[in-house]
Amino acid sequence: MSYVFISIKDIESANYKWIDARFSLKDPGEGKRKYEEAHVKNAVHWDLNDDLSNLHEPGGRQPLPRKDELVELFESSGLELDDKIIVYDDGGSPFATRAWWILQYAGFKHAYILLEGFEEVKAAGIPIDSDKPQVERTTVTPNWNESIYASRQYVEETVEGERDNTLIDARAAIRYRGETEPLDRIAGHIPGALNFDWEQLKENNVYRLDKQLQEQLGEIVDDKKEVTVYCGSGVTATPLYAMLAHHGYDNIRLYVGSYSDWVSKEDAPVGVINPQ
Template sequence: MFVSITDIDYAKSKWVDTRFSLQDGDEGRRKYAESHVTGAIYWDLERDLSNMTESAGRHPMPEKTALTKLFRTSGLKMDDQIIVYDDGGNPFAARAWWLLQYAGFKNSFIALEGFAAMKEAGFPIDNRVPEPLSTSVSPDWDETIYAPRQFVEEIVVGGTASILLDARSAERYRGEKEPIDPIAGRIPGALNFDWEQLKKEGIFKLDGIVKERLYTVVNPAEEVTVYCGSGVTAAPLYASLKHSGYENVRLYVGSYSDWISIEDAEIEIG
């Protein structure tokens, strides 16, 4: 899940830079072009980690063929140790990490601290774009961590025993405020855990306080399906649940923006 930069062996790892800004889609690429961890490749949230031509939410799941091509051109092998980073405390590295987990790259990790901390710690930094040798890697897809819309529909009608956990702010969860999506509210039956609670001073917390807060919302023995607005900020909540000992966790990549995309979608408010 998460790993501190103090525990990373740079030379034994492959690096993925995922810095991005939802307000400025080119910011991450500009930062990468200026400087990055030596040898790191760049994955863009909207060009690589989403299929923006689809209508299943604001950041739809990429097709498996596209992901396979991404992994191969990135020079990845199934047994590689892969470290994914962003600016720290952001959801973008977690999104990339979840996709790696989904594809079976189990030796992949989210750098707890961001790029600035890595630079300060003395990690090698440059602005050269690497040209990794392509591989013929074949992902081993783990469908047990993925929740398609149909799976969530089964939860809502009581056909599947999984707890829906909404990673958005309490105001958006209750439908009091909706700055992005056209319809305010939540998926029926969902509980709430604002993903911002996972952070302190710009990085994700791994102490017992987060675990205790999660335990007060959902039992670790139950299966949990996390979602947010577009599937991005739910990724660090997924990672934190796994880090806290929750064994059965799924991510609804389409999330609320996909849920309300069909006519007469059932929602709750209040």
């Protein structure tokens, strides 16, 4: 089992750098406001829209920032590749996992996702303040890990049968089946994809690490198989990516553009499941 998630009770020293990734899809300014009110002492804030996405780029609703933009984010946050890093949000959200995946992509090997949310952090007595940290800028040369990134072409080759790769759709089953689509231009899923709703990964806003969940994941895909996860925008698939990694799946990719990128092409094939 890989070490992806960390619990407050397992934090044994102060030798971590903290990233606050709180955000709200319903209120995009909420995460910044919460951070300004209180955060883990010396934590930096990474905003989903401003830091973990480049909304001006093509490639779905939450496109990945350019590599030079990510390097600037790392350096201005005072990070180094060997740092021990903890990323947190409000608990059981996909924002810390998105930040964590980006750190994995860049080659940070000691980054962890906090199981609990910020309120539990406060209750545990970890130092909290509202001051903007004085960050000492660093120089970072990422070791980009392209083996965890799935391009649109990669997914197209999977759909066409040119790759032995299992696609897993992390959205709710009703969207996967094509019964409704509140955000993208056409309902359905990428042809051939299986479905595992990311909401199953958590309980009471804490990610589950129990044996039953591991067995549920094993029913979807074998841990020896190559897996590519996606969702609507490349955000809520990251908890599924992280959970698979935690349980020892070591051949996983994230289709960052996800379904919103897939259906941006008019002639993209779409699968639907008609109710019986």
